[in-house]
Amino acid sequence: MDFEYGPKVMALREKLISFMQERVLPAEPVFERQLQDDPGRWGAPPIMAELKDAAKAAGLWNLFLRQEGGQGLTNLEYAPLAELTGWSPAIAPEALNCSPPDTGNMELLTRYGTPDQRNEWLVPLLDGAIRSCFSMTEPDVASSDANNVRLEILDEGDAWVLNGRKWWSTAALREDCRVALVMGVTDPDAPVGRRHSIVLVPTDTPGMTRTRSTMVLGFDDRHEGGHGEIVFDGVRVPKENLLGPRGGGFAVAQARLGPGRIHHCMRLIGMGERAIALMTERARTRVAFGRPLADEGVVQATVADARIRLDAARLMVLRAAWRMDVDGPKAARHDIAAAKVMTPLTVKHLVDEAIQIFGGAGLSQDTPLAMLFAQARYLQIADGPDQVHRRSIARAEFASDPVLKKIG
Amino acid sequence: MDFEYGPKVMALREKLISFMQERVLPAEPVFERQLQDDPGRWGAPPIMAELKDAAKAAGLWNLFLRQEGGQGLTNLEYAPLAELTGWSPAIAPEALNCSPPDTGNMELLTRYGTPDQRNEWLVPLLDGAIRSCFSMTEPDVASSDANNVRLEILDEGDAWVLNGRKWWSTAALREDCRVALVMGVTDPDAPVGRRHSIVLVPTDTPGMTRTRSTMVLGFDDRHEGGHGEIVFDGVRVPKENLLGPRGGGFAVAQARLGPGRIHHCMRLIGMGERAIALMTERARTRVAFGRPLADEGVVQATVADARIRLDAARLMVLRAAWRMDVDGPKAARHDIAAAKVMTPLTVKHLVDEAIQIFGGAGLSQDTPLAMLFAQARYLQIADGPDQVHRRSIARAEFASDPVLKKIG
Amino acid sequence: MDFEYGPKVMALREKLISFMQERVLPAEPVFERQLQDDPGRWGAPPIMAELKDAAKAAGLWNLFLRQEGGQGLTNLEYAPLAELTGWSPAIAPEALNCSPPDTGNMELLTRYGTPDQRNEWLVPLLDGAIRSCFSMTEPDVASSDANNVRLEILDEGDAWVLNGRKWWSTAALREDCRVALVMGVTDPDAPVGRRHSIVLVPTDTPGMTRTRSTMVLGFDDRHEGGHGEIVFDGVRVPKENLLGPRGGGFAVAQARLGPGRIHHCMRLIGMGERAIALMTERARTRVAFGRPLADEGVVQATVADARIRLDAARLMVLRAAWRMDVDGPKAARHDIAAAKVMTPLTVKHLVDEAIQIFGGAGLSQDTPLAMLFAQARYLQIADGPDQVHRRSIARAEFASDPVLKKIG
Amino acid sequence: MDFEYGPKVMALREKLISFMQERVLPAEPVFERQLQDDPGRWGAPPIMAELKDAAKAAGLWNLFLRQEGGQGLTNLEYAPLAELTGWSPAIAPEALNCSPPDTGNMELLTRYGTPDQRNEWLVPLLDGAIRSCFSMTEPDVASSDANNVRLEILDEGDAWVLNGRKWWSTAALREDCRVALVMGVTDPDAPVGRRHSIVLVPTDTPGMTRTRSTMVLGFDDRHEGGHGEIVFDGVRVPKENLLGPRGGGFAVAQARLGPGRIHHCMRLIGMGERAIALMTERARTRVAFGRPLADEGVVQATVADARIRLDAARLMVLRAAWRMDVDGPKAARHDIAAAKVMTPLTVKHLVDEAIQIFGGAGLSQDTPLAMLFAQARYLQIADGPDQVHRRSIARAEFASDPVLKKIG
Structure with missing residues (x-):
């Protein structure tokens, strides 16, 4: 396993960090206000068009796609970029034309589409013109x-x-x-x-x-x-x-679901990072019973466990991405399943803890935590519920030989 | 400890079961539709007035209040009735004029209000005319x-x-x-x-x-x-x-918070019962991989743990109610705190498991589970976050002598 | 449900507290030393005979047995006494002739034994002369x-x-x-x-x-x-x-296992109490990083959760005992199963936490914690593993109607 | 991060797998019997000398030591080998002269020892002649x-x-x-x-x-x-x-503890693998209620979670080893702490589950599970209790800037 990144990825990552800092995070309150101001509308608010133009201009477009029309990134290379978009999951993935379900659909059209189908649907999807x-x-x-x-x-x-x-x-x-x-x-x-x-x-x-x-x-x-x-x-x-x-149909759907699951996990890691950033910021600045929350042993234990588990989940996601690149999605299916079980559970748990550190504000619209919680909870069910992934992992385990055989 | 109920409570309970079955649960979809149809309105939809009239007529009014204007029930006697209202927490408590924050406010006005204050605010509150x-x-x-x-x-x-x-x-x-x-x-x-x-x-x-x-x-x-x-x-x-x-102010607020916390817990037990009823019904009727979910070992373990923990939480709530009746809220404060920590956590966890058994439907508006989850999560923070209750329980433990002293 | 105790039980309890303080707990190091000094021997060390004589003299003999030869206590009445013996599980139950498997065997012989069988085996067992x-x-x-x-x-x-x-x-x-x-x-x-x-x-x-x-x-x-x-x-x-x-054979064994399981749970509650007593004592007296452990938030949270969960488990045990008394062991079987799942798990967990608070001493022979841990762990398997009890609880749940039927 | 192994490590791994299969695992019952037969003796039974000779002859000696006298392996290279020794933690590490506390002591003598000290103590330690x-x-x-x-x-x-x-x-x-x-x-x-x-x-x-x-x-x-x-x-x-x-003294001890902790974790991963191998073998072959345990959903979920968590813990251990190699133990201290918290907890939990799948046999001397459990539990305390490692991770987190700063 080799999780090192080359200069191309590192450069994209720097560019994306700037884009997140300068464009996406500041757009969050605007995005929310525009949504509120147009309550009947189903779809992204107006600021999204500006962000998409900016992302295109910055060369941060269709990062998910390895083939023509994308940027040639492997799954492993895409991971740190998708993670960054997870910091603002309602805005960043779409701004970069990297949001599901379009990403999976574009992959299917790239792989299975006829020239006519690709012309009619893939071209405008890759351009971000339709969904x-x-x-x-x-x-x-x-x-x-x-x-x-x-x-x-x-x-x-x-x-x-x-x-x-x-x-x-x-x-x-x-x-x-x-x-x-x-x-x-x-x-x-x-x-x-x-x-x-x-x-x-x-x-x-x-x-x-x-x-x-x-x-x-x-x-x-x-x-x-x-x-x-x-x-x-x-x-x-x-x-x-x-x-x-x-x-x-199943084979086609499966080709879509493998990468889709791991992309979800990559973004979830970013959501977890944001929750940790929020809770450490809160703990440093909030005073209760005469001292900052950061001095409370329970808060320290919470933050430490969040860091440990999120880092472990990220490594599992990277392992699955690496295996997909090296051996293909089918060989990687149990690694994907493992990441898909572990990541939502980990992030759900740590966001829940972050909410508790924030108190009422954590439940409310004043922080992104409630929304992050919903995202993580949703992904314990979407794209295959935990139960199904656990069963397939167990079956693989029963079918495989341990490294050492005579275990008495 | 004596958790037996006399004939008066048993009769109220039977009456309330009928009311829940015949009036409240059937009102849920109407209530929801009326809310949707009037999106700008902050307050109960029109059907609530009918339900309140029906509850008054049935003698199911102001059950929470022991003093004049109420029904003379102790906390322990109120517990099984409040639990039943928890099956439909958005409707039943208000329909019976037993919903917070009014209940606590009525208690304060009863206890501390001047005749003028009581005349102006308590009378219409007890009548359900204002909030x-x-x-x-x-x-x-x-x-x-x-x-x-x-x-x-x-x-x-x-x-x-x-x-x-x-x-x-x-x-x-x-x-x-x-x-x-x-x-x-x-x-x-x-x-x-x-x-x-x-x-x-x-x-x-x-x-x-x-x-x-x-x-x-x-x-x-x-x-x-x-x-x-x-x-x-x-x-x-x-x-x-x-x-x-x-x-x-603190003494007054505390007099309000003790009973308020335990009332929340009583209703939470009912919410937990509804979640168990929903998940067992789903498990009996939903078929996956060729057999009903009820035959799955994981579902069985989930249901069993939900039953065990909810029953344990109920006993803790009853203990706190009994102690409040016998020794007063101050002496009962650690029992209340224990119930207040255990009940939301228990119900949150079991509702989360129920959601997982339902899949997408569990997250959506098609079952009450998502709303029940939010209620339970909210009560880990409202009326004192878990952390604060844990600290006070620990301090009491450090300050008390164990039954046996020479423990080596 | 009525968990009140009459004067007879309260008097026995006071007597037993004295016996535990004055005889049993001081006997622990002697007991241990006598075991060490006679490494080949399988059986209680010599001090046990003295303790048995003392218990007989104090009227603390055969408390478990309701029938002739015992003290006429119900299961509910026996509960607080058995709990006290759990503080020293290697010594107290046997000292009072209340230790399994003899207790269950005496119950079977009382119930099913022929006069000859009772004469030959029951009489000396009740006398503590054989095992x-x-x-x-x-x-x-x-x-x-x-x-x-x-x-x-x-x-x-x-x-x-x-x-x-x-x-x-x-x-x-x-x-x-x-x-x-x-x-x-x-x-x-x-x-x-x-x-x-x-x-x-x-x-x-x-x-x-x-x-x-x-x-x-x-x-x-x-x-x-x-x-x-x-x-x-x-x-x-x-x-x-x-x-x-x-x-x-199964019917006979079942008659033995029901009470046996709940007796185990009663003693486990006492083991949990001892672990809490040990950890609070340690936390009050041990200083690390400049202050007593009792001031650490993590220790406080641990102690609070231990207290909450142990109290909840005790209530579940009392409920099962009460139901056995009122409705018989068969009707109480799911209450017994619930207590049997919850109590070992609860005590195992809290003893594990107590060990962590003690550090190395907690793992070693210098505290009873390691032994208490083994007892609790053992009871997740003995007398029916958790899995089997969970399954039977779930089946009962699937077979029963919820209080409210229209749950939509 | 690059977790790829070169041909040297792969060859050692193959050799060590054979050694474990052919020499170590078959020696386990002999080892146990020799211990029983000589109850007063403190130290390895006679078969250990044979195993040490065999390991020396096979070139599987002092693998832990990078410097002269060892095999020049980095921490990352040592990881898969130490993991294999964890399958039989009472025998394999000592047979390869890779058992603590000698390993850490040899490292200290290598690094800080005077020529005389090295001559007197390091030489015979490296030779396995003394401890x-x-x-x-x-x-x-x-x-x-x-x-x-x-x-x-x-x-x-x-x-x-x-x-x-x-x-x-x-x-x-x-x-x-x-x-x-x-x-x-x-x-x-x-x-x-x-x-x-x-x-x-x-x-x-x-x-x-x-x-x-x-x-x-x-x-x-x-x-x-x-x-x-x-x-x-x-x-x-x-x-x-x-x-x-x-x-x-602290600086010297710290130099010893960092690698020591991570070596413990490497072996723990192997202990976890053995527990998984044991439970899958049991589940495949044991029939209850008419079908193999492997068909039970609860067993499947247990096995899947064990696999997921153990793989995640291994990645955390490898990350720490890699960081120690690349940046030195001090820079890697939080990675080491994270692995040190996660690994014992993970292995303790999965061994506990394995015990439950085995029932009584799992608790007894008939499987290595009870001993593996004790090892994992011990390592939550030894070389720094979890609490201390959590605190240092939390402090590092509070002191570091998140990737994205404006998180509002």
Whole structure:
């Protein structure tokens, strides 16, 4: 394992630190005020356009993408940059055109898209001109078991016709969300694992209705277009809107989910860093019972454990990123799963402790802590709940031989 | 310790169970819809008035109050009833005129109010015609240390003049909130513990401005009038608005906080019961990987631990209630503190586990779990953060002799 | 629930406190020295005989037994007395003739013994003249599933013939252990649950060999006769040595295990109290970095949490004892299971924290903490591992209706 | 950070794996039997000499030492080898002459020893011909605060005269323990931090009495010479026995403790691996309630969490080792502290879970789990208790600037 960074990454990192300090963090109160001032709107407030222009100008654009259109960074190289964007998760990832679900969608279009599909959807996505969503989870079935996905995609000769219901389609309600990647059953009689396919559905297709957004611990995530519930009622799209091979829906989705999970973890590490920065700042400056909180043993223990656990989680994330680069996402799947279980749990816990150090302010809108907590909590469920990842790690463990065999 | 209930309590409990089943739980979706339909309004939606009438008619009114105007119940007798209201914490407590901060305010007015004060404020509060708030916490100081309270209450002969800032004044933004009980410094030169007093401030007094509400995680708690931040800028009230003795603000507040804390805990137990009911129902009916979740060992362990811990927390709450009845709130303060530390932590943890069993639905508005989580989390901070209660329990422990002394 | 004690119990408690202070705690170093001085011996050192005489003289004998030969105490009444004996678990229970496995064995003989069996075994056991063991667990099968018990008990007309292997038979290696209650399969073709029976086997019966003792962490528990592994190789006992009905072995064992589990928990609460007494004493007197440990926030938090959790566990134990008295052991089985899961875990955790406060001394033989830790850890496994109790609690929860049904 | 290993380390690792498989693990029962057969002896049983010869012959000797006499390995290179020895912590480290406290003592003699001192003590230590102990901790003071060390070392012209008491001097009771490195106060009037020095005391010096050994959770650690309590009563050694500069005792000890802590952690990782190997093997083969434990969700979750946390702890250990190599022990001290807090806690927890999966066998001498548990628990206290390391990490955190400064 080698976690050293070359000069290219170090230069990008310096540039991104400046961008975060000078543009993103100062934009936070403006962003919030613009959201408040336009309560009906689903989507990023006006300042986002300025930030995107600035990021493009600074060469901080599409960092996530290794292929053409991106910056050629490996997962390991992307890690410290994605981490920095996690300090301001509502703003920075989108400002850099590095926010899910678009990132995963762009990767799929890069890898599986036909020239026409890429021209129509990938080009404007890479430019940040439109947004997209990914529709896999369904409200009526346990989506932790992907085989449960049951939206029907009928083959009607020259068209696919979709019937069913999706939810947790992040960004779906945004006005600039132009296309949904929808997973459903195209081949109900095929063997398990070969029944599902993904089709591209323009969001203005008749029969597709975004009915509402689901909340996360009280937050509506309106700035990113919420988490859409979508009804598909006889939605008809041309046959050429199939993305990737017919019956290959799971394989395609998996290719998306591996990097997606680890990108989430990278940003979470940054969220954890911000929470530590907030709590140490508070502890240094707040006086209770005659001395700064930083002199309290309980606060010291809290800060120390936060630092220890967050550093450990970061190393697990870097290990997974490194393994993906070296051996590919499939070989890295248990490393990804381990990072995906450990990181949200770690960050949830430390943000919760930071809230307790802040008291009421920690729960309120006056610090980002409540939002960071919601993000971490959400990621114990999104992209595979902890339970499912634990099971796959355990199975791998049962199937592998220990280094030493005679253990008596 | 004797936790047996007599026939009077058992009859009230049966009546309240019916009321919860037939009126309160069915009102939840209506309540939510009415809130959505009137987004600008700070206060309970229209259905609340109907529920209050029904509760009055059913004899389920002012159960919290032992004195005249209430039902003569001890804390121990009130416990199982308050617990039931915790199943629907946004609706039931207010429907029964048993919701904080009014309950504590009514207790103070009953105990310390002059005949005029009682006539003006207590009578309509007991009738549910108006609401009130309690303003103690301040944004600029560590309120865990009550000596930090610094709002200035100047003695200007025939009037008190208030200058300062408060926050976390629950219900303050409600249109029917007519009076604030405000703690501040009347005697800055008196010894510590004798400097503060409480005055009654009508909410329409010039100079008193409710500037905003603080959120709890992502929730605005709009139905109960939020958690108000209030600026007092030369607010002038007559001298007779002093509540209780001058310089006795802490003693008065303490008389309010003890029962208030334990009432919170009683309701939290009910919230925990609802979360267990939700998770067992989900586990019985949801199928993943070919069998109901109830057959999963991890789910079983989660449910068992939730049951064990919640039952233990309830016993701690009952012990504190019993001790308050028998020995008074002061003697019971460490029992109250123990219940106050244990109950929110227990309920927070079990609701978090319930959310994980539900997946996305658990985080969303489709179950009450996210709101229950926020309530439990809030109560690790409100009415004294865990840290402060732990310290006082530890000090009592260090000061007391063990049963056996020669322990070698 | 009514946890009040009458004057009889209060008087016994006062007497027992004196006995613990004046006789038991001072005997600890003598007991330890006598053990060291006679390294080959399996059994209580000489001072135990004096203590037993003193306990008899003080009327503190056979407190556990409700029936004739005991003191007529209910489980709830026995609880505070058993708790006191837990302060010195290696000495006090045996000194009062209240130590397992004899207590459970005496209960079985009282309930199921024939007059001859009672005369031969119960009378000397009640007198403290002999000891006994209970042989159920087997080394080759998962004993958490009692149906796995497979020792063969052949019906050879006028005799039972036993073949098989047992372990974790506490006290088996003691020289004064005169009889084993052995569970095995008498009726292999009967339905599950009706195959097993219990027979009385004098320890000098040919073919019965106590091969060794298993340790608990690093402790050999030599003073109580260890935890015997026993080989039964054609062991022949008369037909009249059957205890209770043929095929009723599980029912008989269950009658023993319910009270046994809760007695263990009562003593564990006392062990927890001793650990708290030790850690508060240490914290008051030990100075590090210029001030007593008691002034350290982390120590305060540790002590407070220990107090909160131990009090909660005690209430759970009392609830189970009360329910056993009022509704019988079967109806109380989930309350017993809850106490059995919560109490060892709670005490293990708090003793571990006490060890950390002591540092090296806490790990060593200079405090009883290491031994208390081993006791608590052992009871997460003995008499049913936590996993099994959790499962049965969960199943009860899934099978029961919540108080309120419409939970949406 | 670069955790890649070159061919030299990979070759040593292969060789060591074979040695562990073929020599060490098969020696475990022999080792145990030889210990039992010679109950009075303090020291390694006879088979150790054979193993040491075999290790020397295999080129697996003094791997820990970078300097002359060792193998030139960096800390990072030593890590995977030390980890392997952790699989059998009672045997492998000593068999390879890599066991504390000798390793640290050899490092000190290498670094600070005069030619005479090196000739007399270092040469035979490097050869495995004698053993040594390190005497710092004292029974009467809180040794977590090193300034408390108070053994008196008087300067009597041509000799040092020692008076005082030490404990937790591991290996002190071994018959082949020939020298103690003793820290005490030589300069009581010097500034704090300059008062202590270390002197070499041959164990046969008059006035030095090894009075007893302290146990660890019931284990006497007799094979390694226990943990000696030593009385120094007018012990006189020549002036040239001073090790390192006068008044520089802390600096010298610190140079020893940094690597020592991280070596402990490396071995702990191996202990954790053995516990995982044991629990997965058990889970695969043990059937309860009709199916292998490996099919139980709770067991799967336990195994997965064990794997995740142990991998994370290993990365933290490697990070600390790498930093020590690159930046030196002082710059790495917070990385060392983080690994030192995380690793024992992680391994303790996972071994505890492994014990629960095994049931009674896990507590007993039939598996190494109980001993592994004691090792991990011991290391939460030895070489600095968790509390002290947490405090120093917290202080570093308060003193450092976060990556992004405007965090508002």
